[in-house]
Amino acid sequence: MADPENTIIMETTKGRVVIELRPDLAPNHVERIKTLARQGFYDNVPFHRVIEGFMAQTGDPTGTGTGGSDLPDLKAEFNAEPHVRGVCSMARTNAPNSANSQFFIVFDDARFLDKQYTVWGKVTEGMENVDKIKRGEPVRDPDRIVSMKVAADAA
Numbered sequence: 764m765a766d767p768e769n770t771i772i773m774e775t776t777k778g779r780v781v782i783e784l785r786p787d788l789a790p791n792h793v794e795r796i797k798t799l800a801r802q803g804f805y806d807n808v809p810f811h812r813v814i815e816g817f818m819a820q821t822g823d824p825t826g827t828g829t830g831g832s833d834l835p836d837l838k839a840e841f842n843a844e845p846h847v848r849g850v851c852s853m854a855r856t857n858a859p860n861s862a863n864s865q866f867f868i869v870f871d872d873a874r875f876l877d878k879q880y881t882v883w884g885k886v887t888e889g890m891e892n893v894d895k896i897k898r899g900e901p902v903r904d905p906d907r908i909v910s911m912k913v914a915a916d917a918a
Contacts, residue, residue, distance in 0.1 A: 769793065770914035771800060771884065775810075776906040778892035780868075781914075782851055782884045789840040792853055792862065792883040797913050799832055799864055805911035813898045813905075817873060820854055821908055822865035828901070831863035837881075844882040846873040849893075851884035868893050 769784040786793040799805060804824070811828055812820040823830040839859040846852060850869045853862035862881060869876075870893070886893060896906045 767915035768913065770887075771796065771911060772914050772917050773805075773889075773911045774909040775892060775896065776909060777895040778889060780889035780892055781887050783887045784884045785844070785882065788842045788844050789853075789881045789883040791837055792840055792881050795834065795837055795864070796866070796883060798834070800911045800913055801916065803910075804832055804864065805908045807907055807909065809902065809905035809907050810896050811902060811905060812867075812900050813896050813902055814900060815898050816871050818867040818869045819893055819896045820865060820867040822854065826901070826905065828865075831865060834863065836860060837862045840881045840883075841878050842882055843878060846876040846880070846882065848872065849886035849890050850882055851886065852876065853881045853883060855880065870894065 771782040773780045784793045808821055808824050809826045810819045810821045811826045846869050848871055851866055854865035854867055855861040
Protein backbone atom coordinates (compact mmCIF):
# COMPACT_ATOMS: atom_id res chain seq x y z
CA MET A 764 0.00 0.00 0.00
CA ALA A 765 1.66 3.18 -1.22
CA ASP A 766 0.37 5.76 1.28
CA PRO A 767 -2.08 4.65 4.00
CA GLU A 768 -3.27 8.25 4.51
CA ASN A 769 -4.30 8.35 0.83
CA THR A 770 -5.76 4.85 0.57
CA ILE A 771 -9.41 3.95 1.15
CA ILE A 772 -10.47 0.48 2.21
CA MET A 773 -14.08 -0.06 1.25
CA GLU A 774 -15.77 -3.26 2.40
CA THR A 775 -18.84 -3.92 0.25
CA THR A 776 -21.49 -6.63 0.33
CA LYS A 777 -19.53 -8.14 -2.60
CA GLY A 778 -16.07 -7.92 -1.00
CA ARG A 779 -13.16 -5.57 -0.35
CA VAL A 780 -12.24 -2.72 -2.68
CA VAL A 781 -9.04 -0.70 -2.21
CA ILE A 782 -8.92 2.81 -3.68
CA GLU A 783 -5.80 4.89 -4.10
CA LEU A 784 -6.62 8.56 -3.54
CA ARG A 785 -5.20 11.24 -5.83
CA PRO A 786 -4.75 14.47 -3.87
CA ASP A 787 -2.47 15.62 -6.70
CA LEU A 788 -5.54 15.73 -8.97
CA ALA A 789 -8.31 16.86 -6.61
CA PRO A 790 -7.09 17.82 -3.13
CA ASN A 791 -10.44 19.16 -1.87
CA HIS A 792 -12.41 16.15 -3.10
CA VAL A 793 -9.89 13.73 -1.55
CA GLU A 794 -10.17 15.65 1.73
CA ARG A 795 -13.99 15.39 1.56
CA ILE A 796 -13.94 11.62 0.90
CA LYS A 797 -11.55 11.11 3.83
CA THR A 798 -13.60 13.36 6.14
CA LEU A 799 -16.84 11.53 5.36
CA ALA A 800 -15.18 8.10 5.60
CA ARG A 801 -13.78 9.05 9.02
CA GLN A 802 -17.26 10.14 10.14
CA GLY A 803 -18.69 6.76 9.10
CA PHE A 804 -20.91 8.58 6.59
CA TYR A 805 -20.50 5.92 3.88
CA ASP A 806 -21.12 2.92 6.15
CA ASN A 807 -24.19 0.93 4.98
CA VAL A 808 -24.84 3.31 2.06
CA PRO A 809 -26.32 1.57 -1.03
CA PHE A 810 -25.01 1.48 -4.60
CA HIS A 811 -28.23 3.11 -5.84
CA ARG A 812 -27.44 3.50 -9.55
CA VAL A 813 -25.46 0.79 -11.30
CA ILE A 814 -25.36 0.72 -15.10
CA GLU A 815 -23.89 -2.27 -16.95
CA GLY A 816 -20.76 -1.32 -18.92
CA PHE A 817 -20.71 2.15 -17.37
CA MET A 818 -20.46 2.69 -13.63
CA ALA A 819 -21.61 2.00 -10.06
CA GLN A 820 -22.77 5.05 -8.09
CA THR A 821 -23.04 5.39 -4.31
CA GLY A 822 -22.67 7.97 -1.55
CA ASP A 823 -26.32 8.88 -0.98
CA PRO A 824 -27.60 7.62 2.39
CA THR A 825 -31.22 8.01 1.21
CA GLY A 826 -30.55 5.67 -1.72
CA THR A 827 -32.57 7.90 -4.05
CA GLY A 828 -29.74 9.70 -5.81
CA THR A 829 -30.85 13.05 -4.41
CA GLY A 830 -29.20 12.95 -0.97
CA GLY A 831 -25.80 13.98 0.32
CA SER A 832 -23.88 15.02 3.38
CA ASP A 833 -24.49 18.08 5.57
CA LEU A 834 -21.22 19.58 4.33
CA PRO A 835 -21.29 22.29 1.66
CA ASP A 836 -20.98 21.31 -2.00
CA LEU A 837 -17.48 21.33 -3.46
CA LYS A 838 -16.02 23.56 -6.13
CA ALA A 839 -15.22 21.46 -9.20
CA GLU A 840 -11.66 20.20 -9.58
CA PHE A 841 -11.99 18.87 -13.12
CA ASN A 842 -8.74 17.33 -14.33
CA ALA A 843 -7.35 15.55 -17.38
CA GLU A 844 -7.25 12.09 -15.75
CA PRO A 845 -9.17 9.76 -18.11
CA HIS A 846 -12.36 8.01 -17.02
CA VAL A 847 -11.21 4.43 -17.57
CA ARG A 848 -11.93 1.15 -15.76
CA GLY A 849 -11.50 1.49 -11.99
CA VAL A 850 -11.46 5.28 -11.86
CA CYS A 851 -13.38 6.93 -8.98
CA SER A 852 -15.04 10.23 -9.79
CA MET A 853 -17.54 12.54 -8.10
CA ALA A 854 -21.18 12.56 -9.09
CA ARG A 855 -22.91 15.93 -9.36
CA THR A 856 -26.03 17.63 -10.69
CA ASN A 857 -25.93 19.65 -13.91
CA ALA A 858 -24.23 22.39 -11.90
CA PRO A 859 -20.44 21.92 -12.08
CA ASN A 860 -19.86 22.92 -8.44
CA SER A 861 -22.46 20.58 -6.92
CA ALA A 862 -20.39 17.52 -5.94
CA ASN A 863 -20.95 16.62 -2.28
CA SER A 864 -20.73 12.98 -1.18
CA GLN A 865 -21.89 10.86 -4.12
CA PHE A 866 -19.30 9.18 -6.29
CA PHE A 867 -19.04 6.49 -8.93
CA ILE A 868 -16.60 3.80 -9.98
CA VAL A 869 -16.21 3.28 -13.73
CA PHE A 870 -16.61 -0.29 -15.12
CA ASP A 871 -15.38 0.46 -18.65
CA ASP A 872 -13.96 3.41 -20.53
CA ALA A 873 -16.23 6.44 -20.21
CA ARG A 874 -13.98 9.05 -21.79
CA PHE A 875 -16.99 11.26 -22.62
CA LEU A 876 -16.92 12.24 -18.91
CA ASP A 877 -13.34 13.49 -19.07
CA LYS A 878 -12.77 17.03 -17.76
CA GLN A 879 -16.47 17.30 -16.78
CA TYR A 880 -16.36 15.27 -13.56
CA THR A 881 -13.73 15.32 -10.83
CA VAL A 882 -11.54 12.21 -10.77
CA TRP A 883 -10.20 11.66 -7.23
CA GLY A 884 -8.98 8.08 -7.12
CA LYS A 885 -8.60 4.66 -8.69
CA VAL A 886 -9.38 1.12 -7.59
CA THR A 887 -6.08 -0.73 -7.08
CA GLU A 888 -7.53 -3.96 -5.63
CA GLY A 889 -10.94 -5.60 -5.72
CA MET A 890 -12.24 -4.35 -9.07
CA GLU A 891 -13.65 -7.88 -9.56
CA ASN A 892 -15.86 -7.15 -6.52
CA VAL A 893 -17.06 -3.88 -8.06
CA ASP A 894 -17.97 -5.91 -11.16
CA LYS A 895 -20.29 -8.08 -9.03
CA ILE A 896 -22.39 -5.16 -7.70
CA LYS A 897 -26.07 -5.60 -8.56
CA ARG A 898 -27.24 -3.54 -11.53
CA GLY A 899 -30.26 -1.26 -11.69
CA GLU A 900 -31.53 2.29 -11.93
CA PRO A 901 -32.67 2.31 -9.17
CA VAL A 902 -31.38 -0.99 -7.83
CA ARG A 903 -33.87 -3.26 -6.04
CA ASP A 904 -32.35 -4.61 -2.80
CA PRO A 905 -29.00 -2.95 -3.66
CA ASP A 906 -25.49 -3.92 -2.67
CA ARG A 907 -23.97 -1.64 -0.07
CA ILE A 908 -20.79 -0.19 1.31
CA VAL A 909 -20.47 -2.10 4.59
CA SER A 910 -17.67 0.18 5.79
CA MET A 911 -15.32 2.71 4.24
CA LYS A 912 -12.15 3.71 6.07
CA VAL A 913 -8.92 5.55 5.49
CA ALA A 914 -6.26 2.82 5.60
CA ALA A 915 -4.17 4.84 8.07
CA ASP A 916 -7.05 4.52 10.57
CA ALA A 917 -7.83 0.86 9.88
CA ALA A 918 -4.78 -0.66 11.56
